[in-house]
Amino acid sequence: MKNIFYTLFIGLFFSFSNAQTIVDMAGKRQNEHYENGTYYIKDINNYMLPYLGTWKYVDGNKEFRITLTKVTKHHVVYTDYNINHYIDGLRIQYQKYENGQLIYNSIVRQNPTGIIKEFRKLNMSFTDYERNNEIFPVDLLLIPLNNMGTPQYKLKFKLDKFERRNTYYEQHPNEPYFSVPDNIEMIKMN
Known part of the structure; x- marks a missing residue:
């Protein structure tokens, strides 16, 4: 009987010591939400759900696709900056096709990005792997499309080229700033 109480006490102690406070991703966050590993910045309202899947943009015989998961x-930890928290996020991968043939398939970043502060507005980072692995903010x-039945959407994809330097473009000023189309509207494939 003594062992049962001891086991219950230890179990309760660890469950309370590892408890996390959930913070709404769409709400206001404080500095302490990022610091001690006890906060989970969660997509409580499932605002990320409509973004999931593969989106495409077609321009003649060229096609650009992004897949969001x-x-x-x-778990985000940067000890040098006193950052330790949990967060929901999206991973982005892109593909380029020409004449129906895959010509480029990007890697999938290990660290998800994405901040949703209100429904239908997502800010995340995008890496232009074909240029110089430079990271650019992207607004999605x-x-x-309609208000009847199941909601359907188009996706506006806009990169912010003023946020970061693009050393590739500086060395190749006659080429496009990005290796992917910018300021486009995409349709969902699945």
């Missing part, structure tokens, strides 16, 4: 409770905005 959700990662839940990703859902545009409603």
Whole structure:
């Protein structure tokens, strides 16, 4: 009987010591939410759900696709900056096709990105792997197609080239700034 109480006490102690406080990703966050590993910044309202899947943009015989997948409770730790928290995020991968043939398939970043502060507005980072692995902010905005039945959306894909330096472009000024199309509207494939 003594062992049962001891086991229950130890179990309760560890469950309370590892408890996390859930913070709404769409809400206001404080500095302490990032610091001690006890906070989980969660997509409580499932605002990321409509983004999931593969989106495409077609321009003549060229096609650009992005695939967004959700990662839940990703542990973010940067001890040098006193950052230690859990967060939901999205991973992005892109492909380029010409005449129906795959010509480029990017890697999938291990660390998800993405901040949703309100429904249909997502900010995340995008790496232009074909240029110089430079990371650029991208805004992904859902545009409603209809109000009847299951919601359907187009996706506005807009890169912010003023946020970071693009050393590839500086060395090749006659080429496009990005290796992917920018400021486009995409349709969902699945």
